[in-house]
Amino acid sequence: xxxxxxxxxxxxxxxxxxxxxxxxxxxxxxxxxxxxxxxxxxxxxxxxxxxxxxxxxxxxxxxxxxxxxxxxxxxxxxxxxxxxxxxxxxxxxxxxxxxxxxxxxx
Amino acid sequence: xxxxxxxxxxxxxxxxxxxxxxxxxxxxxxxxxxxxxxxxxxxxxxxxxxxxxxxxxxxxxxxxxxxxxxxxxxxxxxxxxxxxxxxxxxxxxxxxxxxxxxxxxxxxxxxxxxxxx
Numbered sequence: 001x002x003x004x005x006x007x008x009x010x011x012x013x014x015x016x017x018x019x020x021x022x023x024x025x026x027x028x029x030x031x032x033x034x035x036x037x038x039x040x041x042x043x044x045x046x047x048x049x050x051x052x053x054x055x056x057x058x059x060x061x062x063x064x065x066x067x068x069x070x071x072x073x074x075x076x077x078x079x080x081x082x083x084x085x086x087x088x089x090x091x092x093x094x095x096x097x098x099x100x101x102x103x104x105x106x
Numbered sequence: 107x108x109x110x111x112x113x114x115x116x117x118x119x120x121x122x123x124x125x126x127x128x129x130x131x132x133x134x135x136x137x138x139x140x141x142x143x144x145x146x147x148x149x150x151x152x153x154x155x156x157x158x159x160x161x162x163x164x165x166x167x168x169x170x171x172x173x174x175x176x177x178x179x180x181x182x183x184x185x186x187x188x189x190x191x192x193x194x195x196x197x198x199x200x201x202x203x204x205x206x207x208x209x210x211x212x213x214x215x216x217x218x219x220x221x222x223x
Contacts, residue, residue, distance in 0.1 A: 001167075034209035034210075036151075036209075036210075042216075043200055043202075043213035043214065043215065043216055044151065044200075044210070044213060045213075046209060046210060046211045049208055049209050050208075055211065087150065087151055089151075089153075089209055091207070091209055094153065094164065094166060094167075095141075095153040095209075096153065097150055097151040097152070097153070098150070099150045100150045100151075
């Protein structure tokens, strides 16, 4: 099984901050990584696929990068609606998710 | 746009069979994989498995012996069955759409399933 480890698991930030979340894979997975945002009581929302491609309709303050085993999701200027939990997902061998990163208001 | 509507029993006893269905509206079944994902209370996401319109399936190895995903193309529906449930299967279950190479871009509303004696 391919394991995904996200860091940090929790972070406090303020509106306007630049936020970076890291996702590390237990083995190389090329660019087969997606990022999702989930708010309480709702289904996850796809933000980025293929490691760096922004899903249609997602604001440009979200960006993704990485290849192989290390990937990052960056929010360039945190907005009030961005406080949520973020998950990475690998689609290289079956599909697995990271444990999540909760972004909270400082 | 494509929407997924899901339904099924929300309260089960240990050893019973979980049964959920998901209806697709506004789009075709062809060209996509139709997935089930679950999320235990307060925890992360776990992919369960997927099926395409021809009935080809993939399952997570840890659940493969208990899971069946099926498709009813004429009804534009797909379904999940999970046998011999225990408290560890308590979760919100989601259906979702993905392509062969792209991740889940459309999700159902989620169904809470509780397993308790």
